[in-house]
Amino acid sequence: MTPTIFTIGYEGAAQENVIGRLKAAGVATVVDVRAVAASRRAGFSKTILGNSLAAAGMAYVHLRDLGTPKAGRDAARKGRVSEMREIFSNHLQEPAAQFQLQQLKALATDRPTALLCFEAEACACHRAVLAERLASDDGFRIVNL
Template sequence: MVVGIGYEGLSLPEFLARVSALGVSHVVDVRYAARSRKPPFNKKALAAALSSVGVGYTHMPELGNPPSNRPGFGGSPAELVASRAVYAGLMPSLTPLVELASRERVALLCFEADQSRCHRDVILSSLP
């Protein structure tokens, strides 16, 4: 099973508690670049924090939303529809994600708290 999670507005302890509450055993980071203005959510720090609570971490930058396509996700309804379509056209094969999800409960990670305004929603809606 795959769920989505955004860390916007969360501290690291709050994020880890949410991951635990969801029963997640593996976080797949779908950010284009696994960097954050919040240092605990940078790739290495986040992987270490997740590991400390028994949760795996994989960064799949190929599932990231390119910077040029991000503004529409925060724009008008028409811009959101257009950006979702652009991302769907760029999205690579989801086979590695599907294979991982067949073995573990996976959370797709990105920044945005409102999943409907995040590319991870496009990924989730494209899964078999």
Template sequence: MSTTGSAEGTLVSIGYEGKTASDLVAQLLEQDVRVLVDVRLTPLSRKPGLSKTKLSEALAAVGIGYIHHRALGNPKDNRAGFRAGEPESRARYREVLESAAASDALAHVCELLEDGAVALLCFEHNHAECHRDIVVRQLLKACPDAAVVHV
């Protein structure tokens, strides 16, 4: 049972576009995030501190867990169409989420929500242009009581 009250069961959708690693960590702390789930296919960034190893170290330093769920990533050749809102790209990503690995990852995120706020991380600032939007919708089907915050 979480003692955070309002943070319990909160899904925080966050993109690091335009942010530094310290900005990201500060925003996660403001939202009482307990675990960050990286939904990038490949958790690498040209921005300092936002690749998997450095980011997980920065999060650990402030008591936030880090998990990379590759199965929830959007294929590289699908991203431009997705950002442009192309229905085919969105349909293709929904198919990605139907895989056994993605289903397992979604179930794991639901379990994590039982212990407090969980952040979903990708690049795009605007969640509507990012596959996080579809991940959140899928999670709400499995965890209908979760609250959602877009940062």
């Protein structure tokens, strides 16, 4: 069976809607791939989000080394998506990122897993680079929620 990696962004969404979409898709583990797991948007900071996901029956894992470095976040904020993708692709070569990428592969192979970040559209987010890497290297099917 082909493993699936889900991706979801919470930009403009309420926490309950995001959790509802994750549950409807059958996600068991949410992997937060933000370098900084804090948010001004209610319900999306690390502790609150983790507790809410647990209450909904899902595991929460924060893999901060799979987050975009500050330069990549700055590029994304300015709409320079290709620059952000290049910065993040280079970051993925770092040992800490490689280690957490292996952790992600193990989690996603074992149970339905979603990558969570801010941007509503996966194509404007580094989570697309991660999902594409899992698809090309390990045969994962990508589903953007």
